[in-house]
Amino acid sequence: AQSVSQHNHHVILSEAASLELGCNYSYGGTVNLFWYVQYPGQHLQLLLKYFSGDPLVKGIKGFEAEFIKSKFSFNLRKPSVQWSDTAEYFCAVKGTALIFGKGTTLSVSS
Amino acid sequence: KAGVTQTPRYLIKTRGQQVTLSCSPISGHRSVSWYQQTPGQGLQFLFEYFSETQRNKGNFPGRFSGRQFSNSRSEMNVSTLELGDSALYLCASSLAGGLLDTEAFFGQGTRLTVV
Numbered sequence: 001a002q003s004v005s006q007h008n009h010h011v012i013l014s015e016a017a018s019l020e021l022g023c024n025y026s027y028g029g030t031v032n033l034f035w036y037v038q039y040p041g042q043h044l045q046l047l048l049k050y051f052s053g054d055p056l057v058k059g060i061k062g063f064e065a066e067f068i069k070s071k072f073s074f075n076l077r078k079p080s081v082q083w084s085d086t087a088e089y090f091c092a093v094k095g096t097a098l099i100f101g102k103g104t105t106l107s108v109s110s
Numbered sequence: 111k112a113g114v115t116q117t118p119r120y121l122i123k124t125r126g127q128q129v130t131l132s133c134s135p136i137s138g139h140r141s142v143s144w145y146q147q148t149p150g151q152g153l154q155f156l157f158e159y160f161s162e163t164q165r166n167k168g169n170f171p172g173r174f175s176g177r178q179f180s181n182s183r184s185e186m187n188v189s190t191l192e193l194g195d196s197a198l199y200l201c202a203s204s205l206a207g208g209l210l211d212t213e214a215f216f217g218q219g220t221r222l223t224v225v
Contacts, residue, residue: 009150032211043113044153044200044216090152097166098143098202098214102152 002027004093006101013081013108021076021104023091032094033074035065038103039087047089050074061085083110112136114203114217122223128189131220135182135203141165142184143214144176147198156199159184160206191224198222 007022025031035047048059055067065076074091086108091101115134123129135142143166144156155168159178176186182203188195198221202214 006152034213036216043218044202046213049213094211097155097158097168099155100145100153102150 002031002093002095002097002099004091004099004101006091006104008104009102010105010107013106015083015108015110016080017108019076019078019081019085019106021089021091021106023074023076023101025072025074025091025093027093027095029095033065033067034092034094034098035059035063035074035076036090036092036100037087038090044090047076081106081108083108114201114215116199116201116217116220118220119218120221120223122225123191124225125191125193127191128187129191129222130185130187131199131201131222133184133186133201133203133217135184135201136215139203139205139215140182141204141206141211142178142182143202143204144184144186145200145202146170147200147219148196153200156186188222193224196222196224 003026005024033050036044037047038044050057050067058064063078067074088103088105090103117132141160143158145153147153158166162178173189178184198219200219201217204211204214
Protein backbone atom coordinates (compact mmCIF):
# COMPACT_ATOMS: atom_id res chain seq x y z
CA ALA A 1 0.00 0.00 0.00
CA GLN A 2 1.10 3.55 -0.64
CA SER A 3 1.78 5.97 2.18
CA VAL A 4 3.28 9.41 2.52
CA SER A 5 4.90 10.89 5.60
CA GLN A 6 5.58 14.59 6.08
CA HIS A 7 8.05 15.29 8.84
CA ASN A 8 6.90 18.70 9.99
CA HIS A 9 3.40 19.56 11.10
CA HIS A 10 3.93 23.30 11.57
CA VAL A 11 6.92 25.38 10.55
CA ILE A 12 7.37 29.01 11.56
CA LEU A 13 9.94 31.15 9.74
CA SER A 14 10.89 34.77 9.33
CA GLU A 15 11.00 36.31 5.88
CA ALA A 16 14.21 35.56 3.97
CA ALA A 17 14.84 32.37 5.94
CA SER A 18 15.47 29.16 4.02
CA LEU A 19 12.87 26.43 3.92
CA GLU A 20 13.08 22.68 3.72
CA LEU A 21 10.05 20.44 4.20
CA GLY A 22 10.60 16.72 4.46
CA CYS A 23 8.59 14.06 2.67
CA ASN A 24 9.07 10.30 2.57
CA TYR A 25 6.93 7.78 0.79
CA SER A 26 6.35 4.09 0.77
CA TYR A 27 5.51 2.24 -2.43
CA GLY A 28 7.10 -0.66 -4.24
CA GLY A 29 6.52 0.41 -7.81
CA THR A 30 6.98 3.36 -10.12
CA VAL A 31 5.69 6.60 -8.69
CA ASN A 32 5.09 10.16 -9.70
CA LEU A 33 5.77 12.72 -6.98
CA PHE A 34 4.11 16.05 -6.32
CA TRP A 35 3.99 18.99 -3.98
CA TYR A 36 0.72 20.86 -3.75
CA VAL A 37 0.06 24.12 -1.93
CA GLN A 38 -3.14 25.43 -0.39
CA TYR A 39 -3.16 29.17 0.33
CA PRO A 40 -5.70 30.39 2.89
CA GLY A 41 -9.18 30.27 1.40
CA GLN A 42 -7.99 28.91 -1.93
CA HIS A 43 -8.08 25.54 -3.61
CA LEU A 44 -5.16 23.17 -3.83
CA GLN A 45 -2.75 23.94 -6.63
CA LEU A 46 0.29 22.20 -8.02
CA LEU A 47 3.66 23.55 -6.90
CA LEU A 48 5.91 21.08 -8.72
CA LYS A 49 6.13 17.49 -9.89
CA TYR A 50 8.63 14.75 -10.63
CA PHE A 51 8.05 12.01 -13.16
CA SER A 52 11.50 10.99 -14.35
CA GLY A 53 14.89 12.37 -15.36
CA ASP A 54 16.70 15.05 -13.39
CA PRO A 55 15.89 14.39 -9.72
CA LEU A 56 16.05 18.11 -8.95
CA VAL A 57 12.86 19.72 -10.13
CA LYS A 58 11.89 23.36 -10.10
CA GLY A 59 8.40 24.64 -9.59
CA ILE A 60 6.55 27.90 -9.35
CA LYS A 61 7.46 30.80 -7.05
CA GLY A 62 11.07 29.71 -6.57
CA PHE A 63 10.34 26.32 -5.03
CA GLU A 64 12.36 23.23 -5.86
CA ALA A 65 12.39 19.62 -4.73
CA GLU A 66 14.88 16.80 -4.87
CA PHE A 67 13.96 13.17 -5.42
CA ILE A 68 16.34 10.77 -3.67
CA LYS A 69 15.27 7.30 -4.75
CA SER A 70 17.45 5.44 -2.26
CA LYS A 71 15.83 7.32 0.61
CA PHE A 72 12.30 7.34 -0.82
CA SER A 73 12.32 11.07 -0.21
CA PHE A 74 11.09 14.14 -2.05
CA ASN A 75 11.96 17.17 0.04
CA LEU A 76 10.74 20.66 -0.81
CA ARG A 77 13.09 23.63 -0.59
CA LYS A 78 13.10 27.38 -1.06
CA PRO A 79 16.20 29.53 -0.44
CA SER A 80 14.33 32.58 0.85
CA VAL A 81 10.70 32.54 1.92
CA GLN A 82 8.28 35.44 1.68
CA TRP A 83 5.26 36.33 3.79
CA SER A 84 3.09 35.30 0.82
CA ASP A 85 4.38 31.72 1.14
CA THR A 86 2.24 31.28 4.24
CA ALA A 87 0.13 28.26 3.33
CA GLU A 88 -0.32 24.55 3.83
CA TYR A 89 1.94 22.29 1.81
CA PHE A 90 1.14 18.73 0.83
CA CYS A 91 3.43 16.08 -0.53
CA ALA A 92 1.70 13.52 -2.75
CA VAL A 93 2.65 10.25 -4.38
CA LYS A 94 0.94 8.63 -7.31
CA GLY A 95 1.22 4.90 -7.71
CA THR A 96 -2.15 3.28 -8.13
CA ALA A 97 -3.83 6.40 -6.71
CA LEU A 98 -2.82 9.93 -5.75
CA ILE A 99 -2.11 9.77 -2.02
CA PHE A 100 -1.29 12.78 0.15
CA GLY A 101 0.63 13.34 3.33
CA LYS A 102 -0.97 15.07 6.29
CA GLY A 103 0.40 18.43 5.29
CA THR A 104 2.73 21.04 6.75
CA THR A 105 1.50 24.44 7.77
CA LEU A 106 4.06 27.13 6.99
CA SER A 107 3.75 30.47 8.76
CA VAL A 108 6.06 33.24 7.59
CA SER A 109 6.35 36.41 9.65
CA SER A 110 7.37 39.69 8.06
CA LYS B 111 -11.46 26.90 -19.44
CA ALA B 112 -13.73 26.23 -16.48
CA GLY B 113 -12.18 24.55 -13.47
CA VAL B 114 -13.50 21.79 -11.26
CA THR B 115 -16.88 22.73 -9.84
CA GLN B 116 -18.20 21.31 -6.62
CA THR B 117 -21.69 21.85 -5.28
CA PRO B 118 -22.87 22.79 -2.81
CA ARG B 119 -20.07 24.79 -1.20
CA TYR B 120 -21.47 24.47 2.30
CA LEU B 121 -23.80 21.97 3.89
CA ILE B 122 -25.14 21.40 7.38
CA LYS B 123 -26.70 18.05 8.16
CA THR B 124 -27.95 16.23 11.21
CA ARG B 125 -26.52 12.96 12.50
CA GLY B 126 -28.16 10.00 10.86
CA GLN B 127 -29.07 11.83 7.68
CA GLN B 128 -27.50 11.19 4.31
CA VAL B 129 -25.87 13.63 1.94
CA THR B 130 -24.93 13.78 -1.73
CA LEU B 131 -22.11 15.95 -3.04
CA SER B 132 -21.53 16.75 -6.67
CA CYS B 133 -18.41 17.32 -8.76
CA SER B 134 -18.15 18.49 -12.35
CA PRO B 135 -14.64 17.87 -13.70
CA ILE B 136 -12.79 19.94 -16.25
CA SER B 137 -14.09 19.34 -19.74
CA GLY B 138 -12.28 16.37 -21.30
CA HIS B 139 -11.14 14.93 -17.98
CA ARG B 140 -12.35 11.40 -17.39
CA SER B 141 -10.93 10.66 -13.96
CA VAL B 142 -12.45 12.00 -10.77
CA SER B 143 -11.07 11.39 -7.29
CA TRP B 144 -12.59 12.30 -3.96
CA TYR B 145 -10.77 13.24 -0.75
CA GLN B 146 -11.75 14.05 2.81
CA GLN B 147 -9.72 16.88 4.35
CA THR B 148 -9.67 17.38 8.11
CA PRO B 149 -7.25 19.33 10.35
CA GLY B 150 -4.28 17.18 11.23
CA GLN B 151 -5.22 14.32 8.89
CA GLY B 152 -4.51 16.02 5.58
CA LEU B 153 -6.26 14.69 2.52
CA GLN B 154 -7.49 11.14 2.88
CA PHE B 155 -8.28 9.33 -0.34
CA LEU B 156 -11.85 8.14 -0.66
CA PHE B 157 -12.13 6.74 -4.18
CA GLU B 158 -11.37 7.31 -7.83
CA TYR B 159 -13.69 6.91 -10.78
CA PHE B 160 -12.74 6.56 -14.41
CA SER B 161 -15.19 6.02 -17.24
CA GLU B 162 -18.05 5.37 -14.81
CA THR B 163 -16.10 2.64 -12.97
CA GLN B 164 -14.58 2.81 -9.52
CA ARG B 165 -10.90 2.21 -10.07
CA ASN B 166 -9.48 2.68 -6.59
CA LYS B 167 -10.87 2.89 -3.10
CA GLY B 168 -9.44 4.17 0.16
CA ASN B 169 -10.01 2.89 3.68
CA PHE B 170 -13.41 4.34 4.41
CA PRO B 171 -16.52 2.51 5.62
CA GLY B 172 -19.23 1.45 3.22
CA ARG B 173 -21.31 4.47 4.25
CA PHE B 174 -19.19 6.39 1.77
CA SER B 175 -20.05 5.66 -1.82
CA GLY B 176 -19.79 7.33 -5.17
CA ARG B 177 -20.63 7.09 -8.80
CA GLN B 178 -19.69 8.66 -12.09
CA PHE B 179 -21.94 9.47 -14.97
CA SER B 180 -21.32 9.19 -18.70
CA ASN B 181 -20.44 12.91 -18.89
CA SER B 182 -17.74 12.30 -16.21
CA ARG B 183 -19.62 14.22 -13.54
CA SER B 184 -19.38 12.47 -10.21
CA GLU B 185 -21.34 12.30 -7.00
CA MET B 186 -20.41 10.99 -3.62
CA ASN B 187 -22.90 9.93 -1.01
CA VAL B 188 -22.50 9.54 2.72
CA SER B 189 -25.26 7.70 4.54
CA THR B 190 -26.02 7.64 8.25
CA LEU B 191 -23.91 10.70 8.94
CA GLU B 192 -21.73 10.83 12.04
CA LEU B 193 -20.23 13.86 13.75
CA GLY B 194 -16.80 12.70 12.61
CA ASP B 195 -17.83 13.06 8.98
CA SER B 196 -17.60 16.83 9.33
CA ALA B 197 -14.87 17.81 6.89
CA LEU B 198 -13.98 19.52 3.65
CA TYR B 199 -14.65 17.12 0.78
CA LEU B 200 -12.47 17.74 -2.24
CA CYS B 201 -12.85 16.54 -5.75
CA ALA B 202 -9.95 16.31 -8.19
CA SER B 203 -10.13 15.72 -11.90
CA SER B 204 -7.47 14.57 -14.31
CA LEU B 205 -7.27 13.40 -17.89
CA ALA B 206 -6.97 9.68 -17.37
CA GLY B 207 -5.89 9.11 -13.78
CA GLY B 208 -2.96 6.88 -14.57
CA LEU B 209 0.77 7.49 -14.30
CA LEU B 210 0.68 9.44 -17.57
CA ASP B 211 -1.35 12.18 -15.89
CA THR B 212 0.73 15.28 -15.27
CA GLU B 213 -1.54 16.94 -12.79
CA ALA B 214 -4.78 16.63 -10.85
CA PHE B 215 -6.92 19.75 -10.60
CA PHE B 216 -8.89 20.42 -7.46
CA GLY B 217 -12.20 22.08 -6.80
CA GLN B 218 -12.91 24.47 -3.94
CA GLY B 219 -14.52 21.69 -1.96
CA THR B 220 -17.77 21.18 -0.10
CA ARG B 221 -17.66 22.00 3.61
CA LEU B 222 -19.89 19.49 5.38
CA THR B 223 -20.86 20.09 8.98
CA VAL B 224 -22.71 17.36 10.86
CA VAL B 225 -24.57 18.47 13.98
